[in-house]
Amino acid sequence: MSGLERARAFAPASVGNVAVGFDLLGHVIDGPGDTVTASRTRQPGVTISAIDGLDLELPLEASRNTAGRAVQALAEHCRVDFGIALGIHKGIPLGSGLGGSAASATAALVAANALLDQPLPTHALYPFALTGEAVASGSAHGDNVGPQLLGGLVLATADRLLELPVPNGLIACVVHPDHIVETRAARAALGEPYPIATVVAHQACLAQFLCGCYRDDIKLIAAGLKDLLVEPRRAPLVPGFQAVKQAALDHGALGSSISGAGPSVFGWFIDQAQAHQAARAMQAAFAEHGLDSQAWISPVNSPGARLIHDTESRD
């Protein structure tokens, strides 16, 4: 079998942390995403041929670009004997907390993988995605690339991805305000260490959340869908956060918290109509703090990255 000459892939935005799983849990949304075209070139090495869409300030140097670095790692591992040029179309605003840099890496890997004579299974792309993610965030955490690769809700540890069962009909509402959270400030907020009592209380939430997923028990998920570690410290970085979260809870959210490093805020719902009402109320709360916003409503169990089949085979 020989790989494609050119392939295009889409990777969806994702909600990182999912309140209770800092750096460990994430789920995709059926909403915005990044699209990457990978093309074989005679010249060896990985190049970024173009970046367009929402963010034009990203580095074109492959090793400093999340997509470029991820595909370099894949190409080295597979010892490819051709070059790969990447064209990146950003659909996810950077700095939104929706896994924008991760999505470029994920889409680039899925597209580049299709160029290989023997493409790897999707799971096997995870370490390369982590390598790419580390370029953008300085640390290799898989809570965005994990679900973007596999879809749905995923537990992502340093060396393992686990797809978690999600009750049917679970819906996420994600609201992205027009505001930038300084990554440095978001990290600095976590500098102070945590007393054992807080750690144990949070772990009780994590355990209940995971048991709730496996037992298909909405009440248990709601009992666990809380963030006692990160949210209390990062909330001040998101203008209006408490009001936005309260708006979600007032409209039936099982839980609500910051997506990734913010400023996006998400809630989980079991009722479609409530999710729509919540979205309006959450946007209104941001508006009261002077922020325009965009909202997406999506099943938690949405598909992950995939090839877009308008490509031609090499042969």
Added chain:
Amino acid sequence: MSGLERARAFAPASVGNVAVGFDLLGHVIDGPGDTVTASRTRQPGVTISAIDGLDLELPLEASRNTAGRAVQALAEHCRVDFGIALGIHKGIPLGSGLGGSAASATAALVAANALLDQPLPTHALYPFALTGEAVASGSAHGDNVGPQLLGGLVLATADRLLELPVPNGLIACVVHPDHIVETRAARAALGEPYPIATVVAHQACLAQFLCGCYRDDIKLIAAGLKDLLVEPRRAPLVPGFQAVKQAALDHGALGSSISGAGPSVFGWFIDQAQAHQAARAMQAAFAEHGLDSQAWISPVNSPGARLIHDTESRD
């Protein structure tokens, strides 16, 4: 329906924390246990009529005794119109890390519950068991009383008990050295707070452990059966701990750590013969540190507290 005049119950020892679930996870062992006889008295109130067995220094004043306090809480809740006298036989050494004080509370509740005209379901005894446990430990954590009530491996949060699925044939080996860990020292060791990186690494273990239980995946359980929080700080309080743990791991343990506050050490195994070899090696390692010890080998999925049916009905 009217309750019994007199009832006797047994509650088994338990492994608290189970490495990865400080104050949250525990499992019973089929080994030593405490036995409590509860008898109706005309005189209202709860009294401790006798304590015998391994520990004779326990308080006879009901409100200062874990069994007495637990039954007081049950009696108040159910507004019983008779008195209850408790006879406690200690089979679990106190200060062993095997849930000794919890077992007295659990056995007392199960026995006293049988005296009620309308006994509560076992689950419903949990808050009273926590009240009793708090007398001994100063804090209400359910990682011993939870599994002692329900049997097997249990997640015990402040207000909820969840039975966790355990792969068939999973075996615990528990070794109790003849040594006392000062509760105060065990608590003081946890005073220093934890950096977020340690918390996240530990939570990755907890998540893998729980997913491993639900997926019946031994490798995943082994990946998660680790304690990055408490064991590193309490290990110096258990003479020879590293050698004992290593002996368990050298004989095929999925994981090994301190049971409860120690000094008992446990390991989990999938092979009965390996568990027996490990027990001997763990005891030898304690012996090299000058400590005699006792060992028990038991299915993780062992039964919880139960009535011993040598009682007579009131009618």
